[in-house]
Amino acid sequence: MAARAPELLVPKSPAEAVRAFGTGTGVTVLAGGTIVMPELVAGRLAPRKVLMLGHAKLGGVTRAKGIVSIGAMTPIEALVDGDEPLAIAARHVADVEIRGQATVGGNLCSGPGEESPRGDLQAPLIALGARAVSVGRTGKATQPVEEFVRTGRGRLLLSVEYDDVPRAAGYAVSRRPHSHHYTVLAVAAVRSADGTRVAVTGAGPVGLRATSVEKALAAGKSVEEAAALVLRDVGRTLRDDALASAWYRGRVLPTITAQALARLEETS
Amino acid sequence: MKLTVNGRALEVESPPLATLLHVLREELSITSPKAGCQQGGCGACTVLVDGEPRRSCLTPLAAVDGAEITTIEGIGSAESLSKLQKAFNETYGMQCGFCTPGMILAAHALLQRTRRPNRREIETALAGHVCRCTGYVKIVDAVQAAAGGRRS
Numbered sequence: 001m002a003a004r005a006p007e008l009l010v011p012k013s014p015a016e017a018v019r020a021f022g023t024g025t026g027v028t029v030l031a032g033g034t035i036v037m038p039e040l041v042a043g044r045l046a047p048r049k050v051l052m053l054g055h056a057k058l059g060g061v062t063r064a065k066g067i068v069s070i071g072a073m074t075p076i077e078a079l080v081d082g083d084e085p086l087a088i089a090a091r092h093v094a095d096v097e098i099r100g101q102a103t104v105g106g107n108l109c110s111g112p113g114e115e116s117p118r119g120d121l122q123a124p125l126i127a128l129g130a131r132a133v134s135v136g137r138t139g140k141a142t143q144p145v146e147e148f149v150r151t152g153r154g155r156l157l158l159s160v161e162y163d164d165v166p167r168a169a170g171y172a173v174s175r176r177p178h179s180h181h182y183t184v185l186a187v188a189a190v191r192s193a194d195g196t197r198v199a200v201t202g203a204g205p206v207g208l209r210a211t212s213v214e215k216a217l218a219a220g221k222s223v224e225e226a227a228a229l230v231l232r233d234v235g236r237t238l239r240d241d242a243l244a245s246a247w248y249r250g251r252v253l254p255t256i257t258a259q260a261l262a263r264l265e266e267t268s
Numbered sequence: 269m270k271l272t273v274n275g276r277a278l279e280v281e282s283p284p285l286a287t288l289l290h291v292l293r294e295e296l297s298i299t300s301p302k303a304g305c306q307q308g309g310c311g312a313c314t315v316l317v318d319g320e321p322r323r324s325c326l327t328p329l330a331a332v333d334g335a336e337i338t339t340i341e342g343i344g345s346a347e348s349l350s351k352l353q354k355a356f357n358e359t360y361g362m363q364c365g366f367c368t369p370g371m372i373l374a375a376h377a378l379l380q381r382t383r384r385p386n387r388r389e390i391e392t393a394l395a396g397h398v399c400r401c402t403g404y405v406k407i408v409d410a411v412q413a414a415a416g417g418r419r420s
Contacts, residue, residue, distance in 0.1 A: 095396030
């Protein structure tokens with residue numbers, strides 16, 4: 001534990017959570033605890049204030065008026081039978097116990113890990129065109145998930161939402177088996193009436209959208225030609241960590257992308 | 269903070285951000301949940317929180333205030349082993365025993381949900397549990413035997 005015990009805030013409703021978070025200054029948010037607790041125990045994190053969201057009633061998946069809304073405190077296990085490609089990505093997260101505790105919010109807000117990528121849900125959410133609903137210094141905001149994961153540090157995520165429309169989905173992943181699986185790289189692709197969206201997890205610090213691939217597909221290029229362009233989208237951000245080198249990721253990513261697009265074609 | 273541990277209602281005094289693992293081992297002297305990796309990777313600290321298997325090393329006390337906690341002592345005793353404990357014993361599903369409480373509690377939760385799990389379902393339920401000496405075949409055999417499967 002930290003030498004000086006932090007102030008613990010335990011909101012009992014979303015409104016209390018927003019009030020307790022305030023501008024977010026000096027606040028460490030504790031959601032499922034799977035990432036923050038080891039940091040606290042080891043003393044690597046010594047916050048002044050901890051906002052524990054476990055009782056804030058921010059969890060749950062709702063479908064209403066053409067929108068699917070997933071509360072920030074929804075455990076990842078709650079998604080494993082839901083919409084693709086979110087469900088398959090959720091099934092690839094760790095193991096059933098961790099999935100029961102880790103949350104959607106933690107997956108989007110915890111930032112990149114040092115030894116391995118985090119954020120398995122980011123690529124599928126970006127591919128689904130999901131929006132992040134958050135509060136912070138500038139008030140309430142709704143923004144694309146790809147933007148939130150880059151710029152949302154210091155904000156309190158309340159939910160993510162996407163349009164409940166007919167779609168086809170493809171997903172491909174490179175994993176490293178351990179006691180549970182770590183995702184080295186993953187690509188999610190979604191096709192709806194609005195076109196095809198493609199996103200990558202594990203290539204850079206956070207999930208990102210592969211717009212070059214999307215444009216190539218829209219221009220009628222083949223799956224292989226489009227997939228090869230993914231390196232333009234991730235270019236200089238390729239991760240180099242304990243699971244895989246940047247060189248390896250660069251070699252594998254176009255193949256994974258082609259696999260995801262091929263699966264998208266199969267379900268279209 | 270209040271906990272019900274293996275059916276006993278208790279008041280605990282550890283700080284609210286202490287891990288449940290710390291509370292069980294250091295305050296309540298229940299040492300069957302093991303302090304393994306202490307970052308959620310090994311499963312040795314697993315206990316049941318309101319019947320669901322959870323990593324006690326990742327769980328702050330404040331998150332389980334009022335909850336019902338079950339450790340291995342809550343599902344059987346040396347004098348009266350549960351079906352799962354007997355099966356682990358009979359199939360040699362353990363050597364050093366460090367991972368065994370977590371394994372058995374995760375398997376117990378599985379058998380509460382799924383009466384006759386197949387090997388794939390057992391492997392999935394135990395995927396987060398590391399055994400460094402026995403290997404996993406006999407452990408899966410034990411769970412299947414306890415469920416009345418063909419390996420019994």
